[in-house]
């Protein structure tokens with residue numbers, strides 16, 4: 012029987028949830044959005060005791076992606092083998108190429124630019140702990156933001172698209188609030204009220220709870 016487990020480690024001064032998902036029987040799993048504080052992520056991996064098969068990125072913000080290159084190097088040394096970085100959508104390339112500069116601007120040391128081994132496109136599938144998750148493009152917070160969903164498992168990893176009681180901020184030059192709300196209403200909520208989600212900041216929720224009570228999703232449009 013499948014025994015998926017998950018843990019979230021808040022990283023960087025932004026307290027972003029680096030998410031670990033692994034399968035207890037196989038001892039294999041996946042790291043999503045390692046934004047920084049890589050030694051703490053490695054300590055959590057030691058505690059969980061699984062082998063990391065890949066690193067996934069939901070979008071190109073520093074608190075989600077700034078530690079990906081360092082974590083990849085550390086894992087490839089420890090595990091002796093390739094650990095690919097997959098995602099986000101190519102439209103976030105400009106963010107990933109500016110991570111070191113973004114970090115310096117916020118006074119955060121050690122963040123690195125990262126070049127993913129694979130860009131993701133909506134309609135493709137990614138593997139999380141050997142389970143298939145669909146890739147959905149949910150722009151607005153960033154142009155290339157992606158979300159990972161398994162209907163079979165009833166779980167989604169949504170990055171900064173939607174939170175419990177809120178949605179991702181869009182007050183960036185490239186942000187688009189209308190596009191974000193459209194993506195949430197047209198792509199995420201129809202997946203089903205019972206789908207639980209893990210998000211980039213704070214506790215998770217279900218799409219049903221947010222459909223009913225999230226103030227950003229009420230009314231027409």
Ligand SMILES: [Zn+2]
Pocket residue numbers: 070072075152171
């Ligand atoms: Zn973000």
